[in-house]
Amino acid sequence: MPIVQLVIGRTWRYELLSNPGTGIDVDVVPSATLGGGTLRDYAQVSFQMRVGQGLQSDFGTSRISPGLSGSDAYTPNREFVWYVFAGADGQAIGWDATLDGNPFQSGPHVSRQPFVAELEAGVAVIYKGVRLTYTHIAQTQTFYGQRGGLFQFGSLALSARF
Secondary structure (H helix, E strand, C coil), rough: CCCCEEEEECCCCCEEEEEECCEEEEEEEEEEEEEECCCCCEEEEEEEEEEEEEEHHHHCCCCCCCCCCCCCCCCCCCCEEEEEEEEEEEEEEEEEEHHHCCCCCCCCCCCEECCCEEEEEEEEEEECCCCEEEEEECCCCCEECCCCEEEEEEEEEEECCC
């Protein structure tokens, strides 16, 4: 069965502190996302706080959805950009084919949690147009009876601008 998914989102960036003396800035990047289709129906709100130099270069790090929104696009505003970040999101899930099964026929499924939260923290570095990010993610349980507490994983991404 083909997967058809429509996702729409909006991300904002608000500067909280700018220190011209050290060049270290602080901002917050909130976002809202709606997704619907044959794979997953959900609504999500999130925020990410960042501390570093050159924060105007992007809208946060990117991740495979669903997850905290960021951007694959970046425009370094200096030769060396760096920041550390932490954030959280909350997702309200109406349908998830990986947990609920096929919507058009009866089959294997589990009882899905209607609300899922994620926490993330990491570091991003952009040097001469190349961005390297590491993100550590902790996610609450996605279905009833899931064992092991928080599901944790890491993401390492390397991007080149040309």
